[in-house]
Amino acid sequence: MCLGDDPTCAAFAEHRMRYRRDMEPERRAFLKSSFVATGGAAALAAGGLSLVTPALAQASRAKSVERCRHYHLPATAETVHWGYFSRSLKPQVEIESGDFVTIETLTHHANDDAERMVAGDPGAESVFLWTKGTKGVARRGAGPEDAKLGPGGGLGVHICTGPVAIRGAEPGDVLEVRILDVAPRPSANPKFKGSTFGSNAAAWWGYHYKDLLTGDKPREVITIYEVDASGGRDWAKAVYSFRWPGVTDPDGVLHPTIDYPGIPVDHTKTTRTYDVLKGIRVPIRPHFGVMGVAPAEAEMVNSIPPSYTGGNIDNWRIGKGATLYYPVAVAGALFSAGDPHASQGDSELCGTAIECSLTGTFQFVLHKKADLAGTALESLDFPMIETREDWVLSGFSYPNYLKDLGPDAQSAIFAKSSLDLAMQDAFRKMRQFLMHAKGLTEDEAISLMSVAVDFGVTQVVDGNWGVHAIVKKAIFAERTA
Amino acid sequence: MCLGDDPTCAAFAEHRMRYRRDMEPERRAFLKSSFVATGGAAALAAGGLSLVTPALAQASRAKSVERCRHYHLPATAETVHWGYFSRSLKPQVEIESGDFVTIETLTHHANDDAERMVAGDPGAESVFLWTKGTKGVARRGAGPEDAKLGPGGGLGVHICTGPVAIRGAEPGDVLEVRILDVAPRPSANPKFKGSTFGSNAAAWWGYHYKDLLTGDKPREVITIYEVDASGGRDWAKAVYSFRWPGVTDPDGVLHPTIDYPGIPVDHTKTTRTYDVLKGIRVPIRPHFGVMGVAPAEAEMVNSIPPSYTGGNIDNWRIGKGATLYYPVAVAGALFSAGDPHASQGDSELCGTAIECSLTGTFQFVLHKKADLAGTALESLDFPMIETREDWVLSGFSYPNYLKDLGPDAQSAIFAKSSLDLAMQDAFRKMRQFLMHAKGLTEDEAISLMSVAVDFGVTQVVDGNWGVHAIVKKAIFAERTA
Numbered sequence A, B: 001m002c003l004g005d006d007p008t009c010a011a012f013a014e015h016r017m018r019y020r021r022d023m024e025p026e027r028r029a030f031l032k033s034s035f036v037a038t039g040g041a042a043a044l045a046a047g048g049l050s051l052v053t054p055a056l057a058q059a060s061r062a063k064s065v066e067r068c069r070h071y072h073l074p075a076t077a078e079t080v081h082w083g084y085f086s087r088s089l090k091p092q093v094e095i096e097s098g099d100f101v102t103i104e105t106l107t108h109h110a111n112d113d114a115e116r117m118v119a120g121d122p123g124a125e126s127v128f129l130w131t132k133g134t135k136g137v138a139r140r141g142a143g144p145e146d147a148k149l150g151p152g153g154g155l156g157v158h159i160c161t162g163p164v165a166i167r168g169a170e171p172g173d174v175l176e177v178r179i180l181d182v183a184p185r186p187s188a189n190p191k192f193k194g195s196t197f198g199s200n201a202a203a204w205w206g207y208h209y210k211d212l213l214t215g216d217k218p219r220e221v222i223t224i225y226e227v228d229a230s231g232g233r234d235w236a237k238a239v240y241s242f243r244w245p246g247v248t249d250p251d252g253v254l255h256p257t258i259d260y261p262g263i264p265v266d267h268t269k270t271t272r273t274y275d276v277l278k279g280i281r282v283p284i285r286p287h288f289g290v291m292g293v294a295p296a297e298a299e300m301v302n303s304i305p306p307s308y309t310g311g312n313i314d315n316w317r318i319g320k321g322a323t324l325y326y327p328v329a330v331a332g333a334l335f336s337a338g339d340p341h342a343s344q345g346d347s348e349l350c351g352t353a354i355e356c357s358l359t360g361t362f363q364f365v366l367h368k369k370a371d372l373a374g375t376a377l378e379s380l381d382f383p384m385i386e387t388r389e390d391w392v393l394s395g396f397s398y399p400n401y402l403k404d405l406g407p408d409a410q411s412a413i414f415a416k417s418s419l420d421l422a423m424q425d426a427f428r429k430m431r432q433f434l435m436h437a438k439g440l441t442e443d444e445a446i447s448l449m450s451v452a453v454d455f456g457v458t459q460v461v462d463g464n465w466g467v468h469a470i471v472k473k474a475i476f477a478e479r480t481a
Helices: A012-037 A040-045 A054-062 A110-117 A122-128 A406-416 A419-436 A442-452 B012-037 B040-045 B054-062 B110-117 B122-128 B406-416 B419-436 B442-452
Strands: A070-073 A080-082 A093-095 A100-105 A159-166 A174-184 A195-202 A221-228 A235-243 A287-293 A323-327 A335-343 A358-367 A384-386 A390-396 A454-459 A466-472 B070-073 B080-082 B093-095 B100-105 B159-166 B174-184 B195-202 B221-228 B235-243 B287-293 B323-327 B335-343 B358-367 B384-386 B390-396 B454-459 B466-472
Touching: A054 A358, A070 A093, A070 A159, A100 A159, A100 A335, A110 A122, A110 A195, A110 A221, A159 A358, A174 A287, A174 A335, A195 A335, A195 B442, A221 B442, A235 B442, A287 A323, A335 A358, A390 A419, A419 A442, A419 A454, A419 A466, A419 B419, A442 A466, A442 B195, A442 B221, A442 B235, B054 B358, B070 B093, B070 B159, B100 B159, B100 B335, B110 B122, B110 B195, B110 B221, B159 B358, B174 B287, B174 B335, B195 B335, B287 B323, B335 B358, B390 B419, B419 B442, B419 B454, B419 B466, B442 B466
Parallel strands: A070 A100, A093 A159, B070 B100, B093 B159
Antiparallel strands: A080 A159, A100 A358, A159 A335, A174 A323, A174 A358, A195 A221, A221 A235, A287 A335, A323 A384, A384 A390, A390 A466, A454 A466, A454 B454, B080 B159, B100 B358, B159 B335, B174 B323, B174 B358, B195 B221, B221 B235, B287 B335, B323 B384, B384 B390, B390 B466, B454 B466
């Protein structure tokens, strides 16, 4: 029977409504127990292995509501903002610290194969709707309304669901976001029951694009991958690939390259190669490429470059079990998530991951500025990642490019990035973390960084390139700080 | 009873000789069985998960001697070359393909605390011997004999044991080196029985050096770490640290910074801080910072920048169980090992790892150029790393800097490195590997690199900076190529 999760059911809409109505208390109970089971309570109480001291946990909890609520934020044309963050967006939901939100996210590459990733899925259909003169979501990007390529100009590409406003959040506070669960969004097309699909676009913004060895140069190639929606297989496989054919959108604009997000690909004009990556299993690492709060510096901010408020960090470690700590920059924090990935390698070399719609369940805990004094979260000015085993610090070419690069920041950032700059930032952030959060001297921090911290390439394709620094929590097991 | 491994035994010299005499057949038998047990034979026979095809394995084996020999190459003043590779070095041992060699390696930082790392150890004492007018090893580096700082000028710092010549090796061949075992070299000082020590120098060539926050700037700080020599603990801990005091060497040359290797530190002039990195456990990752064959391009080659023949790659994955594949550049290959590390993080940020003497057991298999056609090893022009689970490709700022940078290469390389260049090289090498060794098209390779290959920072301190690319072998489990 359809439980509101089978879009092929004739009574889907009614079942879905019933599911939504029933879900809140049910899911709430489930999540409360799973929260305890997954160590959430322990994290709130622990000292050494968490950034949240017992005193801070108590202070933050006192400001949470007595009983947590659980919300469901679907992805529809009404609940997403496409290609930008903004301090002025109207919240989709307003929650209290401690509340849970299940957030549906859609990949902006779903229209690369609408049959597999859009058809039959009311949420996706409402977002991707595009006929002559009608778009489910007209603005795509932070650019002008009258941009030649379409409203927003494609200056920013990610479909972001939200924002979620956290009541009482103010600049200077820290928002803790726990990723409690991540699940692939099954194909709604009965032909593909049990599968989820993703798209990998080797695109013009990829690292490889101007450095091709063979064939026509340059070229954009899209590879469609299949992921097991049931969770039974921990790997993805390629289904087929095709060359971006140059596509005329329903409003008559020709897109010779992938220069605007969500263009419906007409597969009567593509040539599919099914003999692709045969026998190759790609380990899945489901995560959100984009998660973040709204920056304060500008009204409309391109979703592509990551920054101090998070956004498009594109680190595959931001998956189930991870916790993010963000500096709150605007009232309500305004958290959004998007750019879901089934898997990505460190570097996201060709410009995209396996871009694949996912649904996440998050818990939000607000830490007020007044309670942060003397804790590791005091003066946090970048998005801090915690996984089960590691602290992961995100270095960027420009830590706060909107401030660092002045009025032209949003275009300048795409010309100025380098791994060398990102490495410098990662070094400085890790040193600061070891000194400030772990109480080491500078000399201790520098020695430890050389013998026990791993620096890696996060991405080289998002304007503001990234290098991360990873330190294992177990290193500090005997330490009180 | 001393089995020739306890330098505190009164009859150590005699026991050691007996041990050496007995060891060859014993160890040979042991290694033959452990070779089978560790999958060596399987690797020789397997196809898809090895770079060595069954046909190549058979061809290479046919050229090996019927019965493998096992040699022991101690580290003494006579068996090491300090700070350089050279195509003209006289081999310390000449072996056949298939033979085993146990190689002792000494850290060039042992004199940072001679009491713990040199005293009582005849091999180390012979190498580090330095009194007015007498040095166990006079030349240290590839510089001139009459350099102001001392012979060799410190242009190259690593104590390399070898070279090992492989009979019949010629330019164009590939040398496979399997690391069968790695063990720490116990302190020979009875005061420190059961422990091994290492030194971490936060030195002038470190990434942090010109970017310090606190205290006197600049400064060099040495931290002495302790490692459990018995193998019972998988972590190291800091013992004490001291500021490099400026040291006058036995020949009267003042070294205000660590500008020449092996300078004996006079600890009556240092101030030790014992309260250092308290409660911090550094996971150990024993490996060889330097392993490589002699380059063809120059007579004397500084040991610091890594290159196409290997050398100072400084990747902690080059430890027990790893296999390296080197392009042979000169007759006999001339393999040497040194720069032993107890642990290092990706980046080796402060300039050194936990520099700690180790002994390795290696097997050498020569693959002749004529047998390489059509295999993954054909035209190999960089050092390829294989671990149990991964293929690891080493990108450098300049893949063959001796050739790429012309006559001044050995000084120019220290001014020209960047992570961005090293990333480009790692990308190109991984693409080539996936296309050539795994039979993918360029489009397949690029998609796979984006969704399943991890790029990381190897080191930012060795002149020729490194970025590595890692791909899991399991990805290809179902593939025949």
